[in-house]
Amino acid sequence: xxxxxxxxxxxxxxxxxxxxxxxxxxxxxxxxxxxxxxxxxxxxxxxxxxxxxxxxxxxxxxxxxxxxxxxxxxxxxxxxxxxxxxxxxxxxxxxxxxxxxxxxxxxxxxxxxxxxxxxxxxxxxxxxxxxxxxxxxxxxxxxxxxxxxxxxxxxxxxxxxxxxxxxxxxxxxxxxxxxxxxxxxxxxxxxxxxxxxxxxxxxxxxx
Amino acid sequence: xxxxxxxxxxxxxxxxxxxxxxxxxxxxxxxxxxxxxxxxxxxxxxxxxxxxxxxxxxxxxxxxxxxxxxxxxxxxxxxxxxxxxxxxxxxxxxxxxxxxxxxxxxxxxxxxxxxxxxxxxxxxxxxxxxxxxxxxxxxxxxxxxxxxxxxxxxxxxxxxxxxxxxxxxxxxxxxxxxxxxxxxxxxxxxxxxxxxxxxxxxxxxxx
Numbered sequence: 001x002x003x004x005x006x007x008x009x010x011x012x013x014x015x016x017x018x019x020x021x022x023x024x025x026x027x028x029x030x031x032x033x034x035x036x037x038x039x040x041x042x043x044x045x046x047x048x049x050x051x052x053x054x055x056x057x058x059x060x061x062x063x064x065x066x067x068x069x070x071x072x073x074x075x076x077x078x079x080x081x082x083x084x085x086x087x088x089x090x091x092x093x094x095x096x097x098x099x100x101x102x103x104x105x106x107x108x109x110x111x112x113x114x115x116x117x118x119x120x121x122x123x124x125x126x127x128x129x130x131x132x133x134x135x136x137x138x139x140x141x142x143x144x145x146x147x148x149x150x151x152x153x154x155x156x157x158x159x160x161x162x163x164x165x166x167x168x169x170x171x172x173x174x175x176x177x178x179x180x181x182x183x184x185x186x187x188x189x190x191x192x193x194x195x196x197x198x199x200x201x202x203x204x205x206x207x
Numbered sequence: 208x209x210x211x212x213x214x215x216x217x218x219x220x221x222x223x224x225x226x227x228x229x230x231x232x233x234x235x236x237x238x239x240x241x242x243x244x245x246x247x248x249x250x251x252x253x254x255x256x257x258x259x260x261x262x263x264x265x266x267x268x269x270x271x272x273x274x275x276x277x278x279x280x281x282x283x284x285x286x287x288x289x290x291x292x293x294x295x296x297x298x299x300x301x302x303x304x305x306x307x308x309x310x311x312x313x314x315x316x317x318x319x320x321x322x323x324x325x326x327x328x329x330x331x332x333x334x335x336x337x338x339x340x341x342x343x344x345x346x347x348x349x350x351x352x353x354x355x356x357x358x359x360x361x362x363x364x365x366x367x368x369x370x371x372x373x374x375x376x377x378x379x380x381x382x383x384x385x386x387x388x389x390x391x392x393x394x395x396x397x398x399x400x401x402x403x404x405x406x407x408x409x410x411x412x413x414x
Contacts, residue, residue: 026326028235106326115322118384119233119313129385163378163391164398170381171374177325178336184370191371198405 013051015041017065020058024066025106028116029059029124059124066109067131073098075138085151085196088142092165092192099173100185107177110135111170136162156199168192220258222248224272227265231273233313235323236266236331266331273316274338281305282345292358292407295349299372299399303392306380314384317342318377343369363406375399 019040020032032055038045052058078090099108106112110131117125139162146152152161172188175181223244230238239262245252259265285297306315313319317338324332346369353359359368379395382388 028237028323030235030237112322112326114381114385115319116235118381119319125385132385160394160398163382163394164375167374167378167395167398168371171370171377174321174325174377175370178321178332178339187367187370188374191367191374 009051012041012043012047013061014065016043016048016051016058017062018069020062021066021069021109022105024059024062025104025109025112027106029062029113030116032058032062034058056123060127063113063124063127063131066104067134069103070098070110070131070135073103075135078142083142084146084149085200088139088146088196089193091139091142092169092189092196095169096172096185096189099169100176100182108170108173111173136166139165150201152196152199153201161195161199164195165192168195216258219248219250219254220268221272223250223255223258223265224269225276227269228273228276228316229312231266231269231313232311232316232319236269236320237323239265239269241265263330267334270320270331270334270338273311274341276310277305277317277338277342280310285349290349291353291356292403295346295353295359295403296400298346298349299376299396299403302376303379303396306376307383307389307392315377315380318380343373346372357408359403359406360408368402368406371402372399375402 016037019037023031023036034048034052034055035045037043037058038048041048048058052061074091074094078087078094081087081090103109104112110128114128114132117128136159140158143152143156143158143161147154147156147158168188168191172184175184226244226247227239230243241255241259241262242252244250244265245255248255255265259268281298281301285294285301288294288297310316311319317335321335321339324335343366347365350359350363350365350368354361354363354365375395375398379391382391
């Protein structure tokens with residue numbers, strides 16, 4: 001196979017997965033079908049099938065591609081800010097911007113597919129759980145750094161604070177989608193900042 | 208139609224809707240089909256069809272029946288406790304028990320179907336949004352009563368506190384389903400009680 005054909009194959013694969021993540025954020029991972037993706041992208045069904053082989057492989061690849069996009073949109077930009085409380089606030093803000101701005105067409109991809117698969121044990125649920133666990137681990141690591149820097153109370157349990165910040169973001173995502181209420185992002189941010197203020201050692205002002 | 212036939216019809220309808228809510232809590236509302244319900248309950252398809260007429264009507268009736276079951280399990284028992292902070296804590300505890308104990312087979316019915324339909328405008332989404340709004344209104348009313356009784360700080364915004372309590376409960380529901388982690392309910396309860404403690408006027412001890 002020539003380099004040109006390889007590159008073309010990669011582009012097709014990336015286009016299929018981007019489209020698949022958008023569809024899944026609205027219709028769920030069960031709403032994906034090789035035929036529908038092929039039709040929407042004007043690629044042959046055989047071409048799509050050659051990349052993924054089965055619906056489950058397509059679903060798993062879609063989750064991995066969405067996870068990469070999430071890292072690009074939320075985690076990577078926050079890593080440009082200094083570690084500790086400032087980075088934690090950047091993560092909160094990037095997450096809210098990600099949910100609000102429609103990186104995926106139906107709101108947070110992971111919220112949609114986690115609710116869809118949370119009661120269906122198997123490889124797809126494991127992949128979603130792994131992505132969620134990695135996100136919580138990012139929060140926890142940055143909370144730990146803020147504690148070591150003396151910015152957050154060392155008595156605060158990082159896993160609990162991560163759970164709370166994630167809960168508030170997720171609820172804002174749902175409320176905006178369900179009630180068409182983007183003002184909920186401001187309320188959620190206030191709640192998240194109040195939570196950080198309560199956990200702070202006192203010198204910081206949350207803005 | 209005789210009274211006996213009417214009563215039999217009501218029993219069939221109730222049985223279909225109970226089964227439908229269980230299926231939807233795992234598979235989603237799109238996982239419902241008249242044929243599947245008929246087969247599972249050994250009722251004729253025509254019999255199920257006579258009750259609902261269309262898949263959308265079946266979905267709407269399922270949401271209403273699940274809402275009634277939610278009121279029976281969570282709201283009504285809390286109304287047996289005195290209004291104010293004590294009732295608010297009872298609501299929190301009933302909600303966590305409801306999610307934990309599997310009133311619906313796939314965890315909270317409303318979480319599952321809200322995530323499924325939040326990006327699909329129409330009657331089904333409106334019915335789900337209405338049920339969610341009624342639940343938040345219950346929280347807000349009881350928070351307001353606790354404020355009037357001097358138990359919670361009157362400066363606290365009831366809608367914000369309701370949003371936060373609901374967010375923490377919802378996140379616990381997802382985490383338990385996705386990670387098979389029932390210990391999350393204790394963490395969520397601690398977070399909810401800490402939130403109430405922060406909003407309390409000082410005389411109360413949260414347990």
